[in-house]
Amino acid sequence: MKKIGFSGTLDPITNGHMWVINEARSLADEVVVFLSENPAKKPKFTAEERKSIIALSCAEQGWDNVSVVIVRGDYTARAAKKQGVHCLIRGIRTTADFDYENLIQQTNVDVLQGAKTVFVMPPRDLGSVSSSFVKALEGPIGWNWIMKKFVPGPAYHAWVLSWLRREWETLWDYEHRDATAIAHADDWFARLTGETAYGGAARHYHNLDHLVHGLCEIRVWAANTRPDAADVDIIKQAFWFHDAEYGHNRDAGAPTNEEASAQLWLGSHLGQEMSDAAELIRATDHFQEASITHRLKDILLCVDLAILGQDDEVYHNYARAIRQEYLHLPDDEYRRQRSGALAHLSRKAEAGQLFRDAYFADQYNERAIANMQREIAGL
Known part of the structure; x- marks a missing residue:
């Protein structure tokens, strides 16, 4: 034929x-x-x-x-x-x-x-795979990880960008903004989801998937706990930018990834009051978090670490993506560093200090401990 x-x-x-x-x-x-x-x-x-x-x-x-x-x-x-x-x-x-x-x-x-x-x-x-089936998956925490199994890569990428676009437009109230403000916000959306940030080819974990998952976590947390709407917006702003600048080999004396991301946010001029979210972005530096205080720090850190408490399949994909992001490390060195980091986080979880917000602790602490200990055993 x-x-x-x-x-x-x-x-x-x-x-x-x-x-x-x-x-x-x-x-x-x-x-x-x-x-x-x-x-x-x-x-x-x-x-x-x-x-x-x-x-x-x-x-x-x-x-x-x-x-x-x-x-x-x-x-x-x-x-x-x-x-x-x-x-x-x-x-x-x-x-x-x-x-x-x-x-x-x-x-x-x-x-x-x-x-x-x-x-x-x-x-x-x-x-059982159909377009209607795939569409019905959208919304709850983890929907993107599930959808990825049922559609080809380009379809998944387009869907995720469309979802993120709606989130972005809602955050910046496109319905009530003038054309100049919308064009400015559009430029930043393209920048954040593009090759130089979360859409970059070298971003195996700190990528669009991570962005979608975190924004879903924020949405569900807000629906269940009913915080102040202004605080929710600040958390979302900080999460959009918190890993925008990300690299393993920053020059000596250069700002940390978190500080560089905070500076990127401050330079965006997207909001009226920028310093609050900037300080919250700085608080995602897990090595210096104890020295940074912010009323919303515990929530954002919980959102950032929620991936540790996901089901087995999602956690396995996360662990594999982390290894891909650190391919520059030899296996022995990676195992040493990864085991040390997981042991530290696992001890915090066992002490009830990993998820400092009760909502996230109830959702994820027990499973996070099991996931991390299983990964350590396999390294």
Whole structure:
């Protein structure tokens, strides 16, 4: 077969969709993804954004025989046939899928005189993966870690950026800001999520995942404890910037990562009162935290360390990412330094001093001890 088509809204494209596309590649020389632009579905991403995400996802796999076409104002099966594609491929996960797809197949051929359809059945581990399923994951603590398992990298990156964008716009009240203030905030969002900060390729842990996780922790803590809204904003401001400047080999006499991040925040001129969040950023220096006082320090430190108390899979991914960030250290040296750091944190947790806020201690202290001790044993 020369060409075969795959159609859908693909908002976002999932690993299930990617499996079907790969099956299509085994059946034809060329695969054309027909992307529906259906405003009634109110997609998260525009058609052009989805086209780019699909193309990047296929390129990441080295699939150079896949193209993407946006279908506007036509039935996909009819549009496909017009472009010389006489067969479409669809994945069938359940009997309900079959009943629905069979009806669409009959309509495509008998009513629209469009392309025929062949059906394939995905493996069991992808049987429940759909765009709707992935969308439903968003929100609770850890949603990003879970979503990452079900979508290709470019789709995940686009989704996380979209989520962070909403958080950023809410923090800076875009709805009531003028165009100049919004443009200024936009520039800083691009800077913080870009290559020079959390979006950097060398950021294996202190990256966009870390940013999403921490902001979720802040949101859930605030929902459960009802603190002053102004304090919540200060914590969020500090968290956005606290690891913006991050490096292992700073020159002698250079400011610490925390001080450099605080200075970056002060130079952003995003808020009216900048010093409060700057001092809070400085308090995330775990080597000097005892000498820095701030009424919100315990909360931000708890948010920063909450990753230690996550479930086994998330903690394993975190530990692996930390090793990647310290690849410049030989194995023996890394084991020595990492074991020492974990032993120190574990002792603090056992003494009830790691999570100094009761809410976080109740949530994470016991599991954090178990996680750290297990990692030490494995080093």
